[in-house]
Amino acid sequence: MLILKPKFEFDVSVEAELTPELAEKSLEEIKNFKVWYGNAEKTLGELFDVEKEGDGKKLLLDGDFSKVKWVGTGMDDGEIVIKGNIGANCGAYMKGGRITIEGSADDWLGAEMKDGEIIVKGNAKNLIGCAYYGNPSGMQGGKILIEGNAGNYIGEKMTGGTIEIKGNAGDFIGTEMKGGEIIIHGNCGYAGGDMKAGTIKIGGEFDLLPTFRKSENGWTGDVLVGGEGRILKI
Known part of the structure; x- marks a missing residue:
């Protein structure tokens, strides 16, 4: 297991594509791993205290990582545990493994992920499981669980997988969902705008677009795009 703790409070964003594979490297390689601190290239050892326990494929990020972006990008197995908040793009392009965030998450959580599991004990912001701008598909598989509340544009352009939010969410849920x-x-x-397929289940109150038709156990649409997506009240 690899344990990282910030050495100081970051003034600018840190771009660090940290994955569980990093834990299998030598301590010297880990400390010399290149990251970006704002527009300056730094080593991991300059920004974080680094501790290694065995060779398990696991990262433990201990402290405030709210300005650290791209953690878990493209990871295909192993585990990341974040004992605090995490920055944007966590779990983007994820293909397997598990990320547990004990605090809250910033925008673009699990963007375009294909498989694996992300659990957030706190809240998450906007664009969970979405496609990056200009790309045709968002989340394709796996599961994202938010135990708190979430923001806007959840699951935009998603084609597979599950996003579950235990609390409330914002606007434009499942836009262009496939x-x-x-x-x-x-x-x-509002939920389901330009939705073509998939299912949205909502326990509380929500805004329904006039382009959904009543069906036996919910609503079907978006009829403006010939969609057969389903919105169900649970």
């Missing part, structure tokens, strides 16, 4: 499932236990704003 598959998969979004579950919101609380309230949210």
Whole structure:
């Protein structure tokens, strides 16, 4: 297991594509791993206290990582545990393994992920499981669980997988959704705009577009795009 702790409070963002594979490297290689601190290239050892326990494929990020971006990018197995908040793009392009965030998460959590599991004990911001701007597909598989609340544009362009939010969410849920499932236990704003397929389940209050038709157990649409997506009340 590899344990990282920030040496000081970061003034600018840190771009660090940290994955569990890093834990298998030697301590010297880990400390010399290159990251970006703002526009300056730094080594991991300059920014973090680094401790290695055995050779297990696991990262423990201990402290405030709210300005650290791209953690878990493209990871395909292993485990990351974050004992605090995490910055943007956590779990982007993820293909396997598990990320547990004991605090809250910034924007673009699990963007375009293909498999694996992300658990957030706190809240998450916007664009969970979405496609990056200009790309055709968002989340394709795996599961994201938010135990708190979430922001806007959840699951935009997603084609598979599951996003579950135990609290409330914002506006524009499942926009251009093409598959998969979004579950919101609380309230949210507008859901399903330009939705073609997939399922959105909502436990609380939400805003329904006039382009959805009533079906036997919910609503089907978005009819403006010939969609057969389903919005269900749970």
